[in-house]
Amino acid sequence: MVPIGSQHDHHHGCADGACWAERATDALAEAGYRRGGARASLIALLDDQRCALSAAEIEETLGTAGDGARPVARASIYRILEELEALKLITRVEVGQGLARFEAHRSEGHHHHMVCDACGIVIPFEDPELEDSIQRLARKVTFTVAEHDVVLHGSCAECSA
């Protein structure tokens, strides 16, 4: 198991050539979407995150962040998230708590989530062995598996103490 740091360390520079934001922008263009300030702002925010955000968190962050961000209406957030999900650029994560979370779908860094039922914190983790089990399982079933989610519920180190 590989615990994962809390924040992405790269910023909007994308000097390495192929960050997720670029891929997303290109994919939207190819799909026939026009550019839009709200969408660009939302994509930049998602690109900076290591883990899933809820629509409310996105709205709040965009409302207060400088750095090229701009406030985006809630309706636009949901509409944009819907488009991005349809293009498989983001993944919807349901951790239970009555709200959906969304995160950039990157080729590397696939992970799942632990949710503390006491304080609500969501912690990402990776586990290759678990992935293997799911791959093998996917081959055995009479069902076409496109995505998979694993959620561990319990208490985080802090709440357990």
Add this chain to the structure above:
Amino acid sequence: MVPIGSQHDHHHGCADGACWAERATDALAEAGYRRGGARASLIALLDDQRCALSAAEIEETLGTAGDGARPVARASIYRILEELEALKLITRVEVGQGLARFEAHRSEGHHHHMVCDACGIVIPFEDPELEDSIQRLARKVTFTVAEHDVVLHGSCAECSA
């Protein structure tokens, strides 16, 4: 992987001695709850199911079923489900679709779910190897794992055809 039949084949007789409904009733009594018709009806319904039901499905089924069932108000359904979940007698299953599902937490027959994103059908499955992976994972993390959920998204055999 073991696919699972669609309906439970035992009924309210429970001649085998320790069905889930009995355990649930006992646990509620020990926790200091009084008996109540709505709760009994809901427990009997959950005991008869092989897979998770939504609150709406529960309300509808109890409203039309004979066999000892009686209509139960939606508010009562949610309140009772909350009590049962707090006592770990049922498990809340989030498959994404904006609604929660609930199923009896049995010692045997632990399973997970495949959700067809086309038609919405929820199919249960068991996979011991997957369980092993999760057990091993749970031991490695600095997090106390109480429950785990695995959801496979994709298309069912029918929608894939």
Add this chain to the structure above:
DNA sequence: GTAGGTGCAAAGCTTTTGCAGCGGG
């Protein structure tokens, strides 16, 4: 008789939809 259980209706939340106006191409 008292405290908990239940039903009904209203409120709360997240998410979706309608519509008017702005803005990209």
Add this chain to the structure above:
DNA sequence: CCCGCTGCAAAAGCTTTGCACCTAC
């Protein structure tokens, strides 16, 4: 210029809460 993108506000769902009545004990 036209059509898509956005914001605002209203609506739609699922779920929760308040309150009065009923019921187990």
